[in-house]
Amino acid sequence: MNKVVIETLSSSENATREPEYRLYKRKDGQNCLIGEFKLPSVVSAKEITLDVGEDRILLESSSRGYLLDIFVPYIVKQKACTSCFDKGTKVG
Known part of the structure; x- marks a missing residue:
C-alpha cells in the first residue's frame, strides 16, 4: 500500500502584512497628496x-x-507621481 503524504504549509509562512502608512495633503495649498509607507x-x-x-x-x-x-x-494624476525610498528611515 502506497502512503500519500500531504505537506501543509503554515499560513504564517506565506502571510503578508500591511505596512504602516499615512496619506496627507500638502499644507501649502498645492493640490498634492503625499504617502509615507x-x-x-x-x-x-x-x-x-x-x-x-x-x-x-x-x-x-x-x-x-x-x-x-x-x-x-x-x-490621482498618475503621470505626475514620483516615489523614493529612504534607506535610513526605511520609509518610501
Missing part, C-alpha cells in the same frame, strides 16, 4: 513594487512580506 524590513527600493492608479495605491514587497492595496478618495 514604513517598510522596516526592506533594504533597497529594488525590493518594492509600487503601482499608482487613478484612485488606488498598490505597494508590495513580496520578498519581505508586505502588501498594501488601498483606494484613495481622490483622482
Whole structure:
C-alpha cells in the first residue's frame, strides 16, 4: 500500500502584512497628496513594487512580506507621481 503524504504549509509562512502608512495633503495649498509607507524590513527600493492608479495605491514587497492595496478618495494624476525610498528611515 502506497502512503500519500500531504505537506501543509503554515499560513504564517506565506502571510503578508500591511505596512504602516499615512496619506496627507500638502499644507501649502498645492493640490498634492503625499504617502509615507514604513517598510522596516526592506533594504533597497529594488525590493518594492509600487503601482499608482487613478484612485488606488498598490505597494508590495513580496520578498519581505508586505502588501498594501488601498483606494484613495481622490483622482490621482498618475503621470505626475514620483516615489523614493529612504534607506535610513526605511520609509518610501
